[in-house]
Amino acid sequence: MLIPASEVLVAELPVERESHLGSALQFFFYDTPKVLLLLTGIVFVMGMINSYFTPERTRAFLSGKSEGFANVLxxxxxxxxxxxxxxxxxxxxGFVQxxxxxxxxxxxxxxxxxxxxxxxxxxxxxxxxxxxxLYLVLGLSVAIVSGWIIGRLHMEMYLEDWVRNMPQVQATVNENVVSLNERLDSGFDSVREIVGKVWIYILAGIAIGAGIHGYVPEDFMASFMGKDVWWAVPLAVIAGIPMYTNAAGVIPIVQALLAKGAALGTVLAFMMSVIGLSLPEMVILRKVLKIRLIATFVSVVxxxxxxxxYVFNAVL
Amino acid sequence: MKNIKVLGTGCANCKTTVKLIEDVAKANNVEISLKKIEDIQQIMTFNVMSTPAVVVDEKVVHAGGIPSREKIESWFNA
Structure with a gap:
């Protein structure tokens, strides 16, 4: 349904459908509503699901579980x-306590x-x-394995002293009864908050994609971010650390890199590094962790x- | 007079929450004493796990996200 709509829109504009600009516009008009509709739907459902998994409940769930399995959980x-x-x-x-x-x-x-x-x-x-x-599976693997390794290193003494001296608390959950209406509300809230914040990045991402769709020859990036360049992955990870943005903000960059022939593994490594490791987050964590633990955390991840x-680049 | 504290490390949502509580108090002609607590050690003494959190008369009434207007009004009337 969206394809004919986008064709009609482009036909209304004073550009040739078969021209580069025409095909770029058609792609843009088709992709934008598609991505935004899908995102709105999913964010709404997740907003409702989220209301079941409060941090308190997650904590109660995790405390007392044995390591290994608990990392997966x-x-x-x-x-x-x-x-x-x-x-x-x-x-x-709260978790440590x-x-x-x-x-x-x-x-x-x-x-x-x-x-x-x-x-x-x-x-x-x-x-x-x-x-x-692949992003889901590999992202989870990184989180599970990194956490497990950090656990094995027994670095509890590198928590800041005041954190270690806090009284232990029982992980309890206040069972507030949440009505369906409230869950629906929280779904709407998430949509307003998340989609309201990220739509601009998505537009930028699709516009870049559309631009490339119509014009730029592929393989532009392939020479220095392609599969055969062994140092591309470490470079992508290191470049990603000082950058900080949320998942949506990095999408335009991902789009641009991929479309120009950068290898998928390299680009996803970059994306994970930007989102998962960030300088501002380190600064905040410094309040509760000593430098050694932060350094370990960053290196392991x-x-x-x-x-x-590397796995991505090798497999695909 | 209600004694209200907003707990938060200074993110945008925390600032919005402070502003919203001020607005609602003004609109309802309620006198409050509003304090913002940004020190993480102090925040943790309230046992909250997500911010912004709101404490009314030493009781945590809200945690994680911006409270709704109706919710804030209900604290004033309690």
């Missing part, structure tokens, strides 16, 4: 538990921003289910992403 819960980077610290302390092991806490903290419904929906809508699926990048 924590990373998976990271997808559905609502999370904003400004809540990272209270969440971190309730006796959730440090490594498990990290699994959650790595997965929550990196693997989320916005990132997955956008990857699916713009690059297909294979890319989205960066290595994980590096491996993901």
């Amino acid at each position: 924590a990373a998976s819960l990271g997808i559905v538990t609502p999370f904003c980077s400004c809540s990272a610290i209270p969440l971190f302390i 309730a006796g959730v092991p440090l490594g498990v806490t990290f699994s959650f903290l790595i997965s929550a921003p990196m693997v989320n419904e916005v990132a997955l929906t956008l990857l699916f809508a713009m690059f297909g289910w294979k890319v989205a699926g 960066a290595c994980g992403i590096l491996i993901v990048g």
